[in-house]
Amino acid sequence: MKVHVNLNVCQGHARCEDICPEVFGTDAVEGKCVIHQPDVPPELEDKARLAVRNCPEGALRISSR
Amino acid sequence: MTRAFFPAPPDHVPAELIHDFDFFSVPPGEGDPTEIWHDLVRSGVPSKFYTPRNGGHWVFLDYDDIVEAYRDYSIFSNHQASMPPMEHWPTLQPVGFDPPEHNVFRRLLAPMFTPKAVRDITDELRRRSAVLIDGFAAKGSCDFIPEYAEKFPTSSFLYLFGMPEERLDDFLTLANAFFRTSDPKVKGEAVNSIFAEIDAFFREKQKNPGNDIASTIVTARDADGNPHSWQDMLNCGFLLFVAGLDTVTNTMAYIWRHLATTPASRAYFRDRLDDPDGFLRAIEELMRINAVSNIVRRVKDDCEFRGVQLRRNDRVALPNTVANRDPRTFRDPETINLDREVNVHVTFGVGPHRCVGSHLAKREIMVSLQEWLKRIPDFELVPDQGQATAFGGSVMGFRSLKLQWPAG
Ligand code: HEM
Ligand code: SF4
Numbered sequence: 001m002k003v004h005v006n007l008n009v010c011q012g013h014a015r016c017e018d019i020c021p022e023v024f025g026t027d028a029v030e031g032k033c034v035i036h037q038p039d040v041p042p043e044l045e046d047k048a049r050l051a052v053r054n055c056p057e058g059a060l061r062i063s064s065r
Numbered sequence: 066m067t068r069a070f071f072p073a074p075p076d077h078v079p080a081e082l083i084h085d086f087d088f089f090s091v092p093p094g095e096g097d098p099t100e101i102w103h104d105l106v107r108s109g110v111p112s113k114f115y116t117p118r119n120g121g122h123w124v125f126l127d128y129d130d131i132v133e134a135y136r137d138y139s140i141f142s143n144h145q146a147s148m149p150p151m152e153h154w155p156t157l158q159p160v161g162f163d164p165p166e167h168n169v170f171r172r173l174l175a176p177m178f179t180p181k182a183v184r185d186i187t188d189e190l191r192r193r194s195a196v197l198i199d200g201f202a203a204k205g206s207c208d209f210i211p212e213y214a215e216k217f218p219t220s221s222f223l224y225l226f227g228m229p230e231e232r233l234d235d236f237l238t239l240a241n242a243f244f245r246t247s248d249p250k251v252k253g254e255a256v257n258s259i260f261a262e263i264d265a266f267f268r269e270k271q272k273n274p275g276n277d278i279a280s281t282i283v284t285a286r287d288a289d290g291n292p293h294s295w296q297d298m299l300n301c302g303f304l305l306f307v308a309g310l311d312t313v314t315n316t317m318a319y320i321w322r323h324l325a326t327t328p329a330s331r332a333y334f335r336d337r338l339d340d341p342d343g344f345l346r347a348i349e350e351l352m353r354i355n356a357v358s359n360i361v362r363r364v365k366d367d368c369e370f371r372g373v374q375l376r377r378n379d380r381v382a383l384p385n386t387v388a389n390r391d392p393r394t395f396r397d398p399e400t401i402n403l404d405r406e407v408n409v410h411v412t413f414g415v416g417p418h419r420c421v422g423s424h425l426a427k428r429e430i431m432v433s434l435q436e437w438l439k440r441i442p443d444f445e446l447v448p449d450q451g452q453a454t455a456f457g458g459s460v461m462g463f464r465s466l467k468l469q470w471p472a473g
Contacts, residue, residue, distance in 0.1 A: 011419040014180045015409075018345055030172065031179035031424070056409040057416075 001040045002063045003048055005033040010059035020044065020051040033059065070145040070363065072122070072378045078115040082373065086110075087118040088359060088382060089458045096453055098461040099356075099386045106387055113373045120149035122361070122380035123373070128391035128411070130371060131383045134362055136416040138163040140370060141362035141381060143418060148361040148380050148459070158301035160308070164417050169293075170301050173285050174421050177225075177278055183424045186225070190429060193220045193230075194436040202440045205472025206447065208465055209321050210314065213433070215240065218313040221429055222306070227277025228266065236262075244311045245464065256303075263302040267295075278305070309422050312358055313429055315462025319355035320430065323401070325446045325468055333403050335438050341431075347403035348431055353410035354401050356385035357461050360414060385411050386461075444470040 003023060012031035016024035022044055025034045040048045052060040075083070086105060091098045105126075112126045125131050134141045142163050147154045156162065159170035176182065197216055201207045219236050223229070228236075239262065242255035267283050274280035282298050292298075324331050330347075337343040364379040375381075389410045390398040396407075413420035420426070447467035454464035 011416060012175070012179070013413070013415075013419060014424060015349075017180060018342075018349075026180050028176060028179055028181050030175045050406060053407045054409060056411065 001042075001045050001048070002038055002065060003035055003040055003052065004038070004061045004063065005035055006059050006061070007032055009057050010055075011057050013056050015054045015056065016051040016060060019054055020047040023048045024051055070378055071150050072120060072380060073376055075115055075117070075121055075376075075379075077374050077376050082111055082114050084110050084114045084116055085118065086114075086116040086124065088124075088384070089119060091455045091457045094453055095455055096450075096463070098455045098457040098463070101457060102384050102387050103390070106390075113371070120380065122148060122382055123375070124382045124384070126384070126387050128388040128394040131385070131388040132411060132415055133371075134381060134383055135360070135411070135414055135418070138417065140365060140368060140375075142365045143167075143362060146361050146363035146380065148382065150380070155296075155300050155303065157304040157307075158297050160304055160418060161300075167417060169287065170297065171417070171421065173282065173293075174278075174301070174305075177281060178421050178425055180424045183428045187428060187432060189224060190221055190432045191436060193217065193224065194433050198436055198440050203473055206467065206469040209468050210318055210464060210466050214314045214317040214321070214466075215310075217317075217433060218310050218429060221425070222309055225277065225425075226266075226279045226302075226305075227270065227275050228279075240306075240310050243307070244460075259306055260299055260303060263299055263306070267298060267302065305422075308420075309425070311460050311462070313426050315357040315460055316352070316355055316426070317430060317433065318462050318466050319357065320351045320434070321468065322446070322466055323351065323355070325444055325466075327401075328443070330401070330403065331438070331443060334434060335442055338435060338438060344431060344435070345427070346405075346408075348427060348434070349408050349410070350401060350403050350405045352412045352427070352430075353389045353395075353405075353408055356389050356410065356412040358412075359384045359386075359459050359461070361459070385414070441470050444468050 010033045012026060014026045014031065016033055017026050023035065023037050023040055025036055026032060027034050049062065052062055088101065091101060113123060113130060115123050125134060144161055144163055159167045194217055197213055201212055207213065215237060216233065219240060220230065220233055223232055223236060239255065239259055243252060243259060246252050267279060270279045271283045274284050279302065282301055285293060287293055333347060334344065360383045362381045362383065364375045364377060364381065367376050389412065392398050394409065413423040447469050450467055451465065456462065
């Protein structure tokens with residue numbers, strides 16, 4: 001499973017980072033999403049999925065590969 | 066006389082979409098001003114309607130419409146969008162500008178409010194919170210609002226701004242004069258005093274810059290390498306003052322009232338003092354349920370929006386508390402579920418103006434709750450709360466919340 005962010009849509013709510021900090025962070029300039037691990041390890045998939053569903057901007061997307 | 070940015074009479078609104086609703090007015094005896102909104106929804110009004118109150122304005126009630134209005138600044142402008150319509154209201158930086166003009170001060174502020182920047186100041190926030198709570202914990206009672214919920218955000222503001230802690234009482238007086246009056250004359254005087262304070266302070270910081278928000282604003286340079294206009298800087302300082310104090314005060318007021326009346330929620334947080342993830346998720350749910358701000362936009366040009374005809378300069382009110390309980394977006398929205406897994410609340414807005422202080426606000430609330438529960442694990446409402454003190458408007462809340470606990 002892969003995760004992607006659309007930075008034109010991301011507004012830096014950091015809900016993704018709060019929920020799954022292993023995969024998502026935020027940068028120190030605009031506070032927008034930074035993906036630490038685009039290839040999500042299997043043990044983090046559920047957590048990363050939850051983070052994606054909690055983005056209030058719909059800026060995150062999942063793909064299978 | 067026609068005035069720029071003032072709405073026209075609503076002859077474009079069909080009679081069935083007109084409904085009399087004044088969100089600044091809370092009926093006497095009502096303890097919770099968000100209830101006027103939920104009563105409105107329960108009454109079955111159309112999900113986009115027009116009220117003649119407060120200069121005349123639309124109200125959107127569906128989550129999807131509210132979110133779209135936040136995002137689509139080509140239709141819904143934040144420039145000169147005061148409610149009720151006002152002349153000579155300063156254009157606050159950056160909130161009073163639409164992108165791309167908005168980007169300039171937004172980018173200037175953003176680095177100071179990122180999750181990382183806020184994590185870095187946690188220890189000092191914690192210290193200030195503890196000092197205040199230690200001041201009354203042994204007494205066994207307090208009026209939470211003047212004794213904590215007003216003081217702590219103001220103290221945090223002074224710290225971030227680089228102002229000495231001894232100025233706390235002066236700033237509380239200024240903040241109260243501004244937030245606690247509906248008399249336009251008193252409010253106008255308070256606005257002038259706040260601007261004068263910021264002006265004097267910014268001048269000092271220009272001479273002796275430090276590592277704080279005020280210094281960052283006055284030493285910043287625009288794309289051409291010049292300082293920003295002095296008025297824009299003041300308008301930004303003023304916005305931080307009006308956006309970052311009363312919002313936190315009233316959110317805390319709601320949260321502490323909930324905790325005082327709900328032992329299970331107190332236990333939930335007490336059990337998670339060492340589990341920051343669980344603690345934060347539960348705070349997110351209390352943020353959803355207790356959305357204190359109602360945001361306004363001004364329609365830029367005549368247009369149709371999702372079935373209603375809007376006219377240039379129409380105002381639109383966006384009640385976050387209503388969006389946050391839309392059953393199409395939130396499962397079982399009326400239930401406070403501290404384990405709620407999916408929670409896309411709009412308490413801090415969405416889109417380009419998403420509250421730049423949201424991470425600070427949540428951190429202030431988290432730190433306060435941790436320090437409080439360590440010292441005061443159980444507390445309840447004083448049975449006689451005195452006169453109802455609820456107020457509505459662009460920020461909702463109440464002015465007094467008397468709490469008690471076993472004196473120690
Ligand atoms: C619980 C507390 C808070 C709530 C509910 C809240 C709510 C909001 C909302 C809904 C907006 C969007 C306004 C719009 O779209 O027109 C906003 C913007 C803003 N907030 Fe907050 N806020 C809170 C705390 C703070 C704090 C602590 C600060 C920091 C000083 C702050 C500073 C700002 C600023 C500067 C903006 C304008 C951002 C922009 O236009 O880009 N807020 N806030
Ligand atoms: S939750 Fe969404 S908007 Fe917020 S930082 Fe993550 S991707 Fe961006």
